Amino acid sequence: MDFTVYENAVFHTLDSTNPTASSLVTAEGRIHFLGSVSEAREFASKAKRIDLAGAHAMPGLADSHVHTAQLALRRAEVDLAPATSASEAVALVAARAAMLDPRDSTSWIFGGRWNHRTWNNTELPDLRELDAVTGGRPTALHHSDLHTYWLNSAALEYLGIDSATPDPSGGTIMRDASGAATGILLEAAGFWAGRMLENVTRADLATYLPATLRALTAQGITTLHDIDGMDAWDAFSDLHQRGELPLRVNKVMPVSALESLIEQGIRTGQGDAWLRRGGVKIFSDGSLSSGTCLMHAPYGHTHSEGLAVTGAVELNSLVSLANRNGLSAAVHAIGDRAVSNALDAFEHAAAQSGDKPAAANRIEHVQHIARRDLGRLAASGALACMQPASCTSDIELVDDLLADHDVLSYAWASIVDAGGTVSFSSDAPVEDTNPFHSLFAGITRQRPNGFPAGGWQPEEILTREQALHAAATSHTIATDESHLKGTLEPGKLADFIVLDRDPTTCVPLELRSTQVNMTVIDGDIRWSD
Template sequence: MKIALYNAKVYVERERFVEAVLVEDRKIKAIGTNEEILATADIDEKIDCEGKTVIPGLNDSHMHIFNFGERMCQVKIGDCESIDEMIDRCKKYVEENPDSVKHGLYAQGWNQDYFTDSDRIPTRFDLDKISTEIPVVLERICGHILTTNTKTIELLGIDANSPQYPGGTFEIGEDGYPNGIFAENACNYAKNVIPKADIEQRKKMFIEASEYAAEHGITTVQSNDLGTIVFDYPEYFKFFKDIYNSGEGIIRYRHQISFETVEEFKDYIENGEFKNGKYDEDSLIQLGPLKLFKDGSLGARTALVRGGYKDDPTNNGIEWMSEEVMDEFCKVASDAGIQVATHVIGDGAVEKTIDSYEKTFGQEGNKLRHTLVHCQITDKALLERIAKLGIVVSYQPIFLDYDMHIVEKRCGKELASTSYAFKTLGDLGAKIAYGTDCPVEDCNPFPNIYSAVTRKDSKGFPEGGFYPEECVDVYTAIDAYTEGSAYMEFMEGKKGRIKPGQLADIVVLDKDIFTCDPMEIRDILPVMTMIDGKIVYKK
C-alpha cells in the first residue's frame, strides 16, 4: 500500500520542511517536492493536505492509559470549585447510576486549590453526605492523596490504633478516628475496597482511551498500568497481546511496569515476561522499563524536598522507597539489562534517585537510559549533574498550568526559578522527552506544548510567562515530544522524524503550529492521524 501526502508543510527537522511524503509498507519511503513524490508509480492513495502542517506522531513518554480509560467513565469532579459542588455531583451520579455504583463510587480529579470557598482537603464527614451505605473514594488529581467516607474506613477495619500502611499514611481526626484522608501507598488500600473493572470493561476503556489519544495526535503511549492500576500481571500481559494480535490496538503501547517488592521483580526477570515475553522489533506493543516511585506530589505536599516546605516547614514530604530498596531495585534491573524510570518531583527525590542510578553506572555510563519522570524541583547543581551523567528526563510541561501558582509558596522563589527547567536542561545537553502523566492532565499534547513554549497557564497568566527564560521554541517542544520520547525507548532511529526509513507515524494539523500565535497552540487539533502507515483518525 502506497500513500502520498502532498501539498503540505512537512516538518523534517529544525527550519527544514518539504512538500510531500510517500508512505509504503508501514514506513516512510521518501520525502520531497510534490512533483517528486507524485511521480512515484503505483500510488494507491493520494491525500491533498491543502497546505496544512504535518508533524511526526507525538509520543507521550509517561502516562496511565488504563486510569484515563476509567476517568472517561466516571463522574467528573476535576473542575469542581467547592466541596459542596463535588458532593452534589456525586450524589446526582449515585442516584442516576445505581447499578454502576452498587459496590462503591470512585472518581479522581478534585483539587483543593481550585475550591473558591475554602482550600481544605475534604474528609469523611463530607463524603458521608454522598452516601453512608456504599464506600465512596474520591482521589485528588495528582493520585497521591484521597478521601473516603466512613463506610470505606469500616470496610478497611482500621482505627486510631491500627498500624500505618507501608509507604503511606491515613490521618487521625480530632475525634480520635480516621478522618478519611489517605496519602501515597495507603491510597491503594482504600481504592481496593471498591471492585475493579473486569477484563471486558478494561478492554472497552482501553480502546476508547486509545481512540481519544489518536484523535489528538498521540501515536505512542509509554504507559504505567501494570503494578499501579492492575496487578494480575499474567492476565494483563495476555490482555494487551490479545488486543494487538486481534488488530484492535491502534496506538503504539510501551509498558512501564511497577512491582511492590524486589523479589517480585526478580521473579519476572527469571521466570516471567522479561524472560519469556516475545515482542517483534517494530510491533505496536513493546516491553519497557521498571517504573519506580520515589516520592509524592507538590500539590499534596508529599514530594520529597530537601529543605522542607516553605508553607509547612516541618514537612519534607514522603519518601516512598528507602535508599536501600531503591539501590537494590536499580542493581537488579541493571544486572538484567532493564531500564529504570522513576517518579521524582521534589529535589530530595531527584538527588537520591540520581545517587541510586549512578551506583549502577559503569564505564559506559547510563547505557540503559535510566530516566527521571517529572523532575520538577531542581537547583542548578542537580541539572548539571543530570546532564553530565546522561540521565533522561521525562518532563510534563503542562504541570506548570497549576504548579506555577503554588511552587513559590511551597519551595521559595530561588528554587522555583531553577525548577521546571525545560530550556536550561536542554541547553546543558540532556536528553528530554515530553509527556502528560494522563490522567493527572489530559493527554491532549497541544496544551502541553503551549505550556513549554509560553510558560503561561490556560488563562494566559502571567503576561510574560513564568520564569520566561525557561521557555522553549516550538521546534524544541515538538522534538522532545517525538524524537526525545523515542530516544527514551531506544527508538530514535526508527521513529520521531519524518524521514525515509522511519515508521510512518504522522499527524496533519488544522493550524500551522510553527507560525501561529503561541496563545493558539493549545487549541490546535489534528485533522488526520496515521500510525504504522494506517490512517486511524480523519476529521
C-alpha cells in the same frame, strides 16, 4: 509492494539533514521516500495517491507519561473537579448514589479530581461525610494529583484497613484523635489501595479504554507511554491480540511487579512496534500540592522537607536490581532532593554493574532540580519526562511554597542547555491530553490568557524547534526506538499527523489551537476529520 503517496503538503520532518518535503511514500508500515511531488511519483509511479491539499504535516506526537487506565475510567467516575468545598463534593457523590438501585449496596462509587487546596476550607475531608450519603456502598475518590484517596467506611472495610493497620513505608493512613482511620490515604497507602481496586475496575477499563485511545489519536498522539498498573497491560494486550490497538504503547510497569517481571525474564524493549515493555516505575517522593514532594530544605506552611516514599538506600537497591536484569527505571521525582536521590541511584546502579539498561532510565516530572544536578542529569543519559501544562497550572503554588528556595522549577531550557533530554507529556488525567496545549506552555510559560506577561521564569522557555522535538522525538530514548520513529526519514515507521496550520511558524496562541486533520500510523489513516 503496494505504495501510498501522501502529496502536496509541507512535511516538517524534524530531521536536520532533510527538514522539509512535499511528498512522503509509505509501504508496509514504513516510510520509503521523502521528496518533491514529481520525485515521489517517479519513485512510486503506480501508487495510490492521497492529496493533502497544501496542509502541514509532522511526525506523530507522543505522550510520554499518561495514566491511561485512570483516564479511561474517568468516563465512569463522578467528576469532583467543579466542587469548591467538601460539602459540594459530597453532594455530587450523593447525586450519583441516588441514580443507583437502592437494593444493591455492593456496587462501587468511584470519583476523582477533588482538590481540597482549592476549597473554601482547605482541611482534608473524612469518611463521615461520605458514609452519610452512600448508603453503605463502597466509595473511592482519588485526588486531582493522584497521590491521595478519600474512602468511606465500606471501602476501608473492603481493603481491610482499621485502627490496627500500620502505615506502609512511604505512606500514611490518616487517623483521628482516637486512632481510627479517617478515610484519607496518602502516597504509598493510596497507591496500594489503587492496586487493590484494579480487580474492581477491570471490567470498566475494558469497556472504556478503546474510546479513550481513539480520542488520543484524534489529538495527534501516535505513541503513549502508559504509567498505570498491570491491569492496563492486560487491557492493552487484549486489544493488541485482536488487532484493535489504534496507536503504539510503551508500558511502564509498577515496581510492585518487579520480582515477577524478573522471574518471567521480562526486559525493557520486549514486544513489537505496537506494544512493548517499558521500565519499572518507582516513587521517590510525593507531590508539591500535597506537601509530600521531597526537597533539600523545608518548605511550605508545615516547614517540612516532604516525604521519601522510597528511601534513598531502597531506591539504590531497586534501580540496581532493575538495571542488572535488563529493566530500565522510571523514578517519580518532583522535589529537588528526590531528583538528587534518583541520580544517585542511577550512578550507583552503573557503578554496580558497569552496564546501562537496554533503554535509558528516566525521571518522571523533574519539577524542581538543584542547579548542581543539571550536569549529573545529562551525564546519566536519563530522560527527563516533564509536563509543561503543569508548569502553568502550578505558578501560584510554586511561588507560594518555594519562594525562598534556590531551586530551578520546570527547568526545561536549563536541562537542554546542559545536554539533557526533555520529553513532553500530560500526566493525564492530572492535565489535559491535548499535546498542543503542552507545546504552547513549553514555548511561552504562559496561560492562554497571556498570564504572566513575558512568561513565568522566562529563562526556561524552549525554542519552537526544541519544543517540537520534546513533543515528538525525545521519548524514543526511553524505548531505544530512535531508529524507528520521532522524525520522518526513509526506513522509519510511517507515523505522522496532518495539521491545519504550520506548527513551526504560527503564533503561540494559534499553536495551542492547532487542529489535527489526519493521523497516520503505520502508513494507514487511523483518524481524519
